[in-house]
Amino acid sequence: MDTPTLDEFSFRREKRQALLDQGINPYPAYYKKELSLSAIRQKYATLESDKESTDILITAGRLITKRGHGKASFGHLQDESGQLQIYTKLDVVGEDLYALYKTLDVGDIVGVSGIAFITHTGELTLKVQTFTLLSKALNPLPEKFHGLSDRELRYRKRYVDLIANPDVMDVFRKRSKIVSFIRHFLENKGFMEVETPVLHTMAGGAAAKPFITHHKALDMKQVLRIALELHLKRLIVGGFEKVFEIGRVFRNEGISYKHNPEYTLLELYQAYADVNDMMALMETLLSEAAKNITGSYVVPYGDIQIDFTPPFKRWPMADAINTYAGINIEGKDFASLQVAMKEKKIPIDPTHTSRGQLIMYLYDEFVEDHLIQPTYIIDYPIETSPLAKKHRSKAGLVERFELIVNTLEIANAFSELNDPIDQRERFEDQLKQKEAGDEEAHGMDDDFVEALEQGMPPTGGLGIGIDRVVMLLTNSQTIRDVLLFPHLKTKPDSKED
DSSP: OOOOOSOHHHHHHHHHHHHHHTTOOSSOSOOOOOOOHHHHHHHTTTOOTTOBOSSOEEEEEEEEEEEOOTTEEEEEEEETTEEEEEEEEHHHHOHHHHHHHHHOOTTOEEEEEEEEEEOTTSOEEEEEEEEEEEEOOOSOOSGGGOOOOOHHHHHHTHHHHHHHOHHHHHHHHHHHHHHHHHHHHHHHTTOEEOOOOSEESSOOSSSOOOOEEEETTTTEEEEEOSOSHHHHHHHHHHTOSEEEEEEEEEOOOOOBTTBOSEEEEEEEEEETOOHHHHHHHHHHHHHHHHHHHHSSSEEEETTEEEEOOSSOEEEEHHHHHHHHHOOOOTTOOHHHHHHHHHHTTOOOOTTOOSHHHHHHHHHHHHTGGGOOSOEEEEEEEGGGOTTBOBOSSSTTEEEEEEEEETTEEEEEEEEBOOOHHHHHHHHHHHHHHHHTTOTTSOOOOHHHHHHHHTOOOOEEEEEEEHHHHHHHHTTOSSGGGGOSSOOOOSSTTOOOO
């Protein structure tokens, strides 16, 4: 065939039409693939160099290399299990099929049958006896199949990224195993998996700005959920004692290496438990997941080693702030904390109108970036934790922890607030903040308060960011690398924060 003078897409489209003109369907509906390429490799791993298999092997995959002239050609097929060399010879497949084979392009998907043998270079190869074109690829693979180097393009064309970069496919296999492990871990602990609504009448369960939509039939505003918490706790009120959900949540916030507006969250709730039970559950789950996926409690991440061996460090927030910001926040009210910050020349955001907001600012600015090994930050200010129970012995604090690993917030947990009067008052305080312009403050959820009025037992709750767990256990440096289809701007000109 003459060297193409058209662009590659047009040239391949002409090939497609030529096949149709010959009565060959380049997109048949079915092919019975009996073996994966890795199954063939495993089955004949010990095949001797002067032997051939006696079995006819039927497989299929994408043609990713093709070389040879005259009466014989070599190539490689690839499926999700790996690659295998194929050898196609004129006097074996016949003139018609060989002529068809010569028209194939790298990227085409083919079904082949043949026998296994070892080449003189020692490579296991399938000698093709017959083949079928299963899908004509009109777009070429990346140049010389070296893969995609443009990260933005990789995220936009994930389907090509998966073909070109086997390591990417391995990350998502591991992601599936991580989620499966977590699910079975919880089921073995007696938790029941449930599903709750994605569309809510109001945002709740977290401090975040929601995506807003409109329900046409009911003519009412709705929001995409920012958390799973409030519906799951209603189930605890109803009598279930151990529930969990793994689901997508949506937060109308910035994009960075650790943030995506749509992400996967696990939340679980256990009746007759508290924050200490959640702490024990969290470190057991995460350490066992690390060992199950990587084979060790010590996991490489970039140029460091993260040690998930339990127990994890427990560190009161006040002590951490004192260590890194040099401010002792204990005993200081809002005004005195402002004075201490001014003495340290720390800027004060005028929108921070409570002691708790100042404390969280100090923590975010001075502490979190120092936390590398798994660390529980405990004892949070009550003003920023409207759904957590007041601390049993420390005034102004709640029974809450966040688990930080390599500066990433991995989990958040409470002894859940179950006093309906206290909860209503907290919501009222949040409502004042919302009216003052805080878009992330909670609104008044009367139905949830009414549910608490029915009576909810002492309860421990835990939320885990699945995407960040996957980042840590797959040595992925950005959340986009563990999301099959991360959120991107319409035009490929954006950069991460």
